[in-house]
Amino acid sequence: MRIGSALAGTAASMAALAALATLVGGWGLPWSGDDAKPAAKTYEPPPNSAIPEGKFGDEVRLGQNIFREPGTYAAHYVGNDLRCSNCHLAAGRLAGSAPMGPAYTAYPAYRAKNGHVNSFEERLQGCFRYSMNGKVPPLGDPVLVALESYSYFLAKGLPVDEKAPGRGFPELPKPPLPADFARGGQVYAQHCASCHGPDGQGQSSGGKIAFPPLWGPRSFNWGAGMGSVKNAAEFIHANMPLGLAGSLSDQEAWDVATYMDSQVRPQDPRFTGDVQETRMKFHNTPTSMYGRTVNGAVLGDPAVTPPAGTVPPAASAPTPSGEAK
């Protein structure tokens, strides 16, 4: 979910992003209810009607289907109830919601997360391993080729640049008060629970998940980018609640992100067998709650933490590529 390793980079790049955000009037605005401010034009991906006919267009359409319904179109790699489009809103088209076009133009890139230069396909593998709590599709797998084709299509017209407009999530200032779990719980009850459920387990429409589970066994695992309080706060402030983006204060966004990222969720697939060792190796940052004690429980404690990579056996055979909708 976290596309922007550049965001975690130098202070200079943060300043540049902040300046850009100011310049374009803020990324959160297009979805806010405030009609007085025009929608910021940062990233304008092509519409579906621009998808070409032919084999390449078929890949793009398949990629979009996977992106919207990975549990159907990439079932053998998906271990939870999330969709790519739950965090990459508008099916990966929305600026400020980690859109796929500006992500595509940013790779290959060095990622501190795994210590080497990643191809775009390898970056996509990370989404399946962590955010989808699933299995990693091998390089060249039809699922990755389709997602790459869709992302390339969405990148049309953008410069090849790791700072393409709209990329990642907009930078959010540090909160006035230290982020607080209890206050976050109040924000959650008031602004989030009606859709995501009082227990964070999401809600369905006719048996299909409509509002994604935010924690618990069917949500992203501890290795996912959204498990970073910083990423979550940025995403939430820029995009949530749906249709009313920008309505939460900076403080509320940080508090509720802390609340969400202090809950039980599937284990980090890099788990070494020891929670504190795993924290030191992979979560040694103030923005990860992994290994911390919240309400008397250690987050990541294997005794109460659901397993990583829970793709059901029934889904292990590749699904037919399916007709693009």
Place this chain on the structure above:
Amino acid sequence: MALVVAAWAMPSGAAWADEATVAAGAAIAAHGTVVGRAACSSCHGQDGAGQPDVGIPRLAGLSTYYIHEQLGYFASGARRNYVMSSYAAALTPAERREVADYYASLPVPRNPDPLPVAAAALDHGRTLFLNGAPDKGLLSCSQCHGTDGLGVGSFSPRLAGQSAAYIVDQLQRWHGGADRDPKGQYMRAIAGRLDTPDMRAVADYAASLPRDGGKP
């Protein structure tokens, strides 16, 4: 706000109806509670099908939470409607629950025969419903109502097979900033980004969706 949160936090899908409340609700729907005044069924039908062509909504297929909540908003004036307000206010809270239980218990009637809609308009409606319009800051309907338009628990109503005229009317009210209910803030923000052709297209598409999520 605390009350609102409590209402929203109700478990979705869990039945709170029982045979007694459904039977009591059926009687209210058929005969009303005040002698000399029309009953619910006069407009919405005893089968809850409504009158789609004139914009009287179908109630069968909506969740009991949703119907109950909306009756409460009509009664309190939070949702303003010159017909429904007085009817809802004439019911006690228990009666509102009974009538909600009744209509929610019914099988969803077949979709009415659709009025002819140009294929291009229906296609536009489908695109808006499923994709929204990122360039206008418009979320897709499916994000909150489900890809099949079946609604989500206590949060959002089923749109599949609902009266297109009713949906357009509601969108226009929200577009104009009308008061509805605390959740109306979402729909006001959405409808503000729709023009009249958009509203018609998206309403026609929703009305064309199979009532039960299956094949048309």
